[in-house]
Amino acid sequence: MQKNESKYLLSIENIEAGYGKVKVLHDISIKVKPGDIVTMVGANGVGKSTTLKSILNLVQLQKGSITFKNENISQLPPYEIVSRGIGYSPEGREVFGNLSVYENLRIGAYTIARNKFDERLETVYNLFPRLAERSKQESSSLSGGEQQMLAIGRALMQDPALLLLDEPSLGLAPIIAENIFEKLEEINASTGTTILLVEQNVNLALQLSNYAYVMEKGKIALEGNADKLMNDDYVKNTYLGIA
């Protein structure tokens, strides 16, 4: 297959990965253009989170390759991959509960030069004023929505070219989930930050995205422009609950 190397910011090509002997991903290929919002949707346990983790080499690849900014990153350790410009907001938020909000953001800025820190902190605090209000508070005492803001804010501290988001709406009240998604749109529109999103809330995710992949049982079942998928009968029946 011929492809233009510079056209995609991230390309995942034919990867297989899993935990121990259990293979979770079968021949997954995903491409992300700069400036786009791309979503992986699908039911629980089909390998969406594993795909994101394999980008950061948190899960060992058994086959295939991952290219970011024209560099094959599949063999790099996670901290090296992150320093290439990938921000990650993990499933379940995973904020450092023993650290304050401010200290969590310091960790998010671990890979960037010190003189850029103040500017980045201001940007993130402007985006999520709630984090500024709570900056000295221990992050384990935050609400779920606030922890999600912190997880996204932490990923944004390094001003990443690509933002990976794993289930940002999980466990949140619908109004708060919508609020988070508005922020994601704002991030993408204001700075052109490319976003690769994993989401169970298919409706919300498709509305936000340009392009989407539907995953089933560790494979890509369907892919296409998000507005097209939203009107697809199969997607409507299976994921949107509209007859």
Place this chain on the structure above:
Amino acid sequence: MNISYIIQQILNALSLGSMLALLAVGYTMIYGVLGLINFAHGEVFMIGAFTAMFALKLGLPLWLVIIAAMLASVLAGILLERFAYRPVRGSGDITLFITSLAASIGIRSLFITFLGSKSHSFPVPEYLQGIRFMGDILITDLKLFIFGFTILLTVILTILLKKTNLGIAMRGVSYNKDTAEAMGINSNSVIVATFIIGSALAALAGVAWGLQYSNVRPNMGYLPGISGFIAAVLGGIGNITGAAISGFILGVGQVLFVGFLPSSFSGYRPLFVWILLFIILFIKPSGLFKANIKWE
């Protein structure tokens, strides 16, 4: 028994408390990032003390002696991390625990093989042998020096952990190593840095021990090591300030414990540590202070 006797006993105990505090801080930091009770920490302490003894016998000045001791202990700490603990990381807490016991016994036996199990005299420089009186209370310059140095180090370390990128990264790694890696932190480097700091502190405790008791021997690390570990537990493991304060509590407590008993009981000094550990774990199993790490 009068008040100045008690004050005298407490002052006597402050240097022991300082050494235990320095050891406890090392235990607690290494436990924090690795979930490992590093039983070889007492041997790292012993290596520092022996290096200082040899350096003093060569006639080196004290500052150079301290640096030499720190270098030797840091080297031992780095080698332990790299060749004993890193290969078995991820194969369970029990494996790590047994590896550290084996490392402890192995290093001690190696020293006994080459240097014998007897005590070696530790020369104390004359300028540290000064004494002064406050009323009828006697204070040695050495004790003041050790105590002041320990307080200073604990303050510096607390600031390091609170304010610097490395300190925040250490606390991040102690909370969740995988997430820390996914945020761009090289957790191996952070773990090595922790071993370097912990081992350097153990070396300082070793030098202090030599100066205070004027002798060193290969199994000198055993009891102070266990006391330091217990101080770390009492302090709420992962909590630096808690570990330091508990080190002092243990040191002072041990001395007072035998200070108030008939002199035939003086050999029972270490018993105090176990009694205290038992009582505190019975009343408050999480330690006296707030633990700074996630229990899994």
